[in-house]
Amino acid sequence: MMSPACTLSDLIRPAMGARHATLLRDFILVIAGSLIVAVCAKLQAPSWPVPVTLQPFAVLLVGAALGSRRGSLAILAYLAEGASGLPVFATAPFGGAAYLLGPTAGYLFGFVPAAFVVGLLAERQWDRRFVSTLAAMAIGQSIILACGFAWMAVGIGAKTAFATGVAPFIVGDCLKIALAAVALPGAWRILRMMSASTEQREE
Secondary structure (H helix, E strand, C coil), rough: CCCCCCCHHHHHCHHHCCHHHHHHHHHHHHHHHHHHHHHCCCCCCCCCCCCCCHHHHHHHHHHHHHHHHHHHHHHHHHHHHHCCCCCCCCCCCCCCHHHHHCHEEEEEEHHHHHHHHHHHHHCCCCCHHHHHHHHHHHHHHHHHHHHHHHHHHHHHHHHHHHHHHHHHHHHHHHHHHHHHHHHHHHHHHHHHHHHHHHHHHHH
16 A cells, blocks of 8 residues: 555665665665766757756656655755766766856756755655646746756846746746656556555455
8 A cells, every 4th residue: 555645766665664774775766866867967958058958857856756855865966976076967078066156056956955845745745646746847847947047147147047047948848847747647647556456466
């Protein structure tokens, strides 16, 4: 039986529920989430100063799948990987702490609260229906864009920041949000069917 408060990742249960096994599972999920974001950062179309990537989409999915705590930790792990010099960021072959002060820094730091909020909403079952998933993803994406816009506006002004850091992404973001709104409830639907089928066989 699935707990009403669980996220998709909570269905991965360690054997016998041992505490150390649970911690190991959470660690693996956090690292896996950070790597998913890193891979999606490399799936991009050329754009300046902010590249068009699948990275924000991955951030929101990781937040929804892992929940608020693990999701935000996964993004913090991703930022730490990049700051340490690993090639996980979108527009440079290697990372480094200086990259976190560049034109895309607002988006990068915005990933953390976005993943946390989307994860929090997923824990409240917002990811199990199309409309509520759409709303959760829209909220998360708005957080990312707002943080990115605010950071860029300090350096180049609000008008230019909106024209280069927000407007080019609106249509693509809407498509990604719609895709997530179909995929997440669909995943829960499949899991419910599998769970019901398992329970019937056990009776």
